[in-house]
Amino acid sequence: MEHTEVLIVGGGNAGISLAARLLRDGMEDVAVVAPSPVHRYKPLLNYVAAGEATMADLERPMADVVPDGCTWIRDAVDAVDPAAMTVRTRGGRSLHCSTLVLCPGLVEDWDETPGLRSAYAEGWAASSYVPGSAPLVWPSVTSLRSGSVVFTVPPEPASCGPTALKPLLMACDHWRRAGVLDDLQVRLVLPTATGTGIPEADRYLEEAFAGYGVEVLRESRVEQVDGDLHSVTVTSPGGRRVLEDVAFAHAVPHYRAPRWIADAGLAADASPGLVDVDPGTMRHRRHGSIWGLGDAADLATRPSGGALRKQVHVLSTNLSAAATGRPMQQYSGYTVMPITVHRRKLMLNEVDRDNRSQPSVPFLDPFVPRRWQWLFDRYGLPQVYWHRILRGRV
Numbered sequence: 001m002e003h004t005e006v007l008i009v010g011g012g013n014a015g016i017s018l019a020a021r022l023l024r025d026g027m028e029d030v031a032v033v034a035p036s037p038v039h040r041y042k043p044l045l046n047y048v049a050a051g052e053a054t055m056a057d058l059e060r061p062m063a064d065v066v067p068d069g070c071t072w073i074r075d076a077v078d079a080v081d082p083a084a085m086t087v088r089t090r091g092g093r094s095l096h097c098s099t100l101v102l103c104p105g106l107v108e109d110w111d112e113t114p115g116l117r118s119a120y121a122e123g124w125a126a127s128s129y130v131p132g133s134a135p136l137v138w139p140s141v142t143s144l145r146s147g148s149v150v151f152t153v154p155p156e157p158a159s160c161g162p163t164a165l166k167p168l169l170m171a172c173d174h175w176r177r178a179g180v181l182d183d184l185q186v187r188l189v190l191p192t193a194t195g196t197g198i199p200e201a202d203r204y205l206e207e208a209f210a211g212y213g214v215e216v217l218r219e220s221r222v223e224q225v226d227g228d229l230h231s232v233t234v235t236s237p238g239g240r241r242v243l244e245d246v247a248f249a250h251a252v253p254h255y256r257a258p259r260w261i262a263d264a265g266l267a268a269d270a271s272p273g274l275v276d277v278d279p280g281t282m283r284h285r286r287h288g289s290i291w292g293l294g295d296a297a298d299l300a301t302r303p304s305g306g307a308l309r310k311q312v313h314v315l316s317t318n319l320s321a322a323a324t325g326r327p328m329q330q331y332s333g334y335t336v337m338p339i340t341v342h343r344r345k346l347m348l349n350e351v352d353r354d355n356r357s358q359p360s361v362p363f364l365d366p367f368v369p370r371r372w373q374w375l376f377d378r379y380g381l382p383q384v385y386w387h388r389i390l391r392g393r394v
């Protein structure tokens with residue numbers, strides 16, 4: 001059986017940046033299990049859906065981002081034995097490790113929304129969240145001149161869910177400039193009462209929704225879609241509503257953690273099945289050698305790439321603290337939800353898990369939309385991601 005000191009499951013933002021950080025910290029035997037040959041910088045998917053970026057801007061070969069000195073096991077984990085500290089892969093390998101870090105992200109739960117998958121296949125529905133469909137969003141948006149259109153924000157767990165408002169607000173901005181906004185009926189299905197649950201941020205969002213004439217269906221979720229009838233059925237505490245004759249649906253699927261996490265007894269609940277870690281130390285609550293971070297971990301905050309900057313630091317510090325008996329660091333739940341409110345103006349929305357403001361730039365109000373923040377989010381951050389974050393330097 002193959003043995004590794006630190007085995008990281010997942011080669012996304014979490015897995016690659018953690019591997020790089022551990023190697024920088026002097027660890028020698030680090031392996032990442034990741035099946036995909038491609039690594040994506042997902043925040044740019046929203047810019048693809050808004051006609052501001054291409055898929056080539058956000059994709060790199062996995063082989064180019066796996067840090068030097070890290071073993072890449074190109075396979076997918078499909079079972080974990082926490083007592084034996086082994087994982088089994090889809091390719092039939094059995095891997096043993098001393099420390100196991102789980103960060104496989106979330107998976108689309110198509111069964112939660114009957115009809116949605118075939119609506120995607122037909123091209124009537126698409127979204128920034130489903131990479132294969134993201135390039136279809138902007139052509140659909142720009143071809144619309146009249147009729148009804150629906151956008152959704154996915155319910156939790158979701159990867160930085162409120163950023164699904166970006167394609168909506170960028171589309172509205174385009175339609176206004178094209179002079180067709182008044183001929184379109186734009187609806188937004190929100191899983192919560194407001195866009196972010198942060199009053200300082202929601203103030204700007206509510207202004208934007210009202211200014212663009214967006215009808216907001218609150219505390220609602222998409223129950224099913226019908227690709228033949230082009231209808232979207234929405235449920236809310238007030239009842240069920242069928243939105244008919246929808247010309248285009250930016251309907252984001254619902255998400256859950258991979259099932260093998262709950263099957264191994266590593267989740268708090270079977271659904272959504274997130275890794276049951278202490279949200280402060282990020283260590284598994286029942287298995288001291290197992291840790292979790294990123295979208296798949298139950299960290300009591302809204303997951304984001306920005307959150308990972310802090311998580312990777314805390315987790316790497318705590319791994320050596322666990323080995324030496326030093327006190328552990330605590331993750332504050334810091335997260336970020338960048339949203340474009342008007343053309344090329346973006347609010348960062350940096351908060352801790354209690355929604356308290358946590359600006360990265362001291363004294364800067366992180367809820368105010370600004371042009372330089374849009375430029376930084378679109379052009380600056382991707383460079384920081386490829387050259388610093390993925391190399392364990394942040």
Ligand SMILES: Cc1cc2nc3c(=O)[nH]c(=O)nc-3n(C[C@H](O)[C@H](O)[C@H](O)COP(=O)(O)OP(=O)(O)OC[C@H]3O[C@@H](n4cnc5c(N)ncnc54)[C@H](O)[C@@H]3O)c2cc1C
Nearest residue numbers: 010011012013014042043077104105160294295304305306
């Ligand atoms: C459309 C969109 C827009 C976003 N916008 C922003 C933003 O503006 N700002 C921000 O901060 N964050 C944003 N995010 C969130 C951010 O991208 C995620 O929080 C981050 O990518 C999570 O990283 P992760 O490594 O936990 O998961 P992922 O990036 O999903 O990576 C998971 C990895 O695990 C691998 N994997 C899956 N299953 C297995 C398995 N069984 N075995 C082994 N490996 C497996 C996958 O192939 C993948 O490599 C956005 C996300 C999306 C989808």
